[in-house]
Amino acid sequence: MEKILELEFIQNYAMAISSILEADVTIIDKELKRIAGTGEYKEKLGEKIPNDSLFGEIILKGYENNIGNCLEKEACLKCEKKNYCKELANIAEPIYLNGEIIGVIGIIAFNKNQKQCLLEKKASLEEFLKYMSLLLESKIQLAMEKNKLEDQIKEVINSQSNEFKRNKYIGMNKKIIEILNLCDKIANSTSTIVITGESGTGKDLLAKYIHSVSNRKDELMISINCGAIPENLVESELFGYEEGAFTGAKKKGHIGKFELANKSTLFLDEIGDMPLHVQKKLLRVLQEQKIERIGGKDSISIDVRVICATNKNLEEMVKNKTFREDLYYRINVIPIEIPALRNRKDDIMNFINYFIKIYNKKLKKNILGVTREAEKLLVGYEWPGNVRELRNIIEYIENILEGSYIDVKDLPSQISKNNGINILNRNLSEIMGEYEKNILQELMKEIKTVEEKDLLAEKLGISRATLYRKLSFYNL
Incomplete structure (x- = not known):
């Protein structure tokens, strides 16, 4: 039985x-x-x-x-x-x-x-x-x-944890690897983390990764988007409220995100959008590790690791008095900045191949890869929406593509019209460097031996040492 x-x-x-x-x-x-x-x-x-x-x-x-x-x-x-x-x-x-x-x-x-x-x-x-x-x-x-609910929660936790253990994939760029190594070091700390970066760079994924390798991984990570909740509800969502605390309050009160995250990790996304009056209460909670529900009289002790994220410049917000200076220094103990995708072009094809596999499985397709011409445009594109934009585009292409390889004609217009070099906001040295890197990257695809490298240097009219130096500089 x-x-x-x-x-x-x-x-x-x-x-x-x-x-x-x-x-x-x-x-x-x-x-x-x-x-x-x-x-x-x-x-x-x-x-x-x-x-x-x-x-x-x-x-x-x-x-x-x-x-x-x-x-x-x-x-x-x-x-x-x-x-x-x-x-x-x-x-x-x-x-x-x-x-x-x-x-x-x-x-x-x-x-x-x-x-x-x-x-x-x-x-x-x-x-x-x-x-x-x-x-x-x-x-x-x-x-x-x-017990059934607890089993379901554990299943979600294990699934999420196994996903990040099995696939540390947030990028293979040197800077990203350094970030992941840092995350491994500070995973078990209780110090607050602030993850910054443009929208779409994967700040939420990095927060999940930190939680998945921490000693809190057996508990469910709780997340809240501070910018997606009406200003008058942010405080009650974070700290909860007692019955009758205000008009419309639930009969039995409400448990806030801090209580739900006890013994676990609380991810405060878009913290730059948090109202000033809530920032003051958050500072006190972080200092005392205790919360008070709205309308409550008793303090509730909590053990929560807080990870914050924002695509805003918090230092500028402090100067403009739109973000509390004391809270900024309290949360910015371990700052982590995720670089934009345009600054880690060596990750672009890694991401593309990764998302092709995901949507091949999800949409029951069998796309094998990207043609060289399409690859040039994809790598040269500036990706203002970062990894999120790249993922959405691959999903779009997988839905419409009938062949086995993604070609130029399959790319959205903003990419297919791109010549591989965006000169906006870039000096001549950067533009020429980008051009030189693309040429060397293309030429090196067929080079396999030292003798072939020597021959390439001769054709380019440069010494072997100069060629090796440029290859090293561009990580080719």
Whole structure:
């Protein structure tokens, strides 16, 4: 049988009934195993009772409401333990779950006084035991729903954690690898982190990665987008509120994100959009590690690791008095800046190949890669929307592409019209460097030996040392 009745509260439940009735209680599961008991049966938990016993017949044959002198019961007379059984009388009631008998609860008399009391109060005890059986069914149902929910949460946590353990993929650029190495070092710290970077660079993914390699990974990371919640609701979402705290408050109050994230990680996305009056309360929470619900009087201790993210310049906001200076220094203990995709072009094809695999599986396609002409345009594009824009474009292409390779004609117009070099906001040295890198990158695709490199240097009219220096400079 499933371990439906093997719940921690069952034994405590039996002991509570026993103390009320001043009689002994036992509970048997569907496999005829004793899973709770008082008096002499407290020492016999885990033993199996005979199939032909009274409780056995209730479970196997569905008998209802059995009470009486055990010495006169037919089931007791043929029980294999009748010669040394100490039960003189009992009441037994089936325990149901969704219409199925999953066990039996019984009140047992081991001496003459208990027996007399049981038989004299037969009617009232029958009703009492029926009520106890229904109450126990209700508690088991609630416990099972709670366990089911906890299992679902654990499944989500494990799935998320395994994803980041199995695939550390946020990029292979040198700067990104340095960031990931830093995250590994500070993962178990309690110090606050601020992740900055343009929109679409993957700040939320980096926060999830930090959580997944921390000692809090077995708990669910809680996230809140401070810019997506109406200003008047940010405080109640973060800290919760008590019943009647304000007009429209829920009858039983509301648990805030800080309480939900206790023993875990709280990710405050777009913290630059947090209202000033909430910033003040957040500072106090970070300093004291305690919160107060709106309308509440008691402080609640919390253990939360806070990771913040923003695409805004918090230093400028401090100068402009739109972000508290004291909060800025309190949260900016470990600053991490994710570079824009245009500054890590060596990651572009890695991302493209990665997203092709994802959408091949999701959309049941079989795209094999990108043509050289399309690759030039994709690598040369500035990607103002960063990785998010790249992912969306690959998903779009996978939906419309009929061939096996992504070509120039399949690219959106903003990319297909791009000549590979965006001269806006760039000096001549940067433009020429980009051009030189693209040429060398293309030429090196066919170069495999030292002799071929020497020949290439000769064709380009430069020394071998100069060629090697340029290749090293461009990470080619």
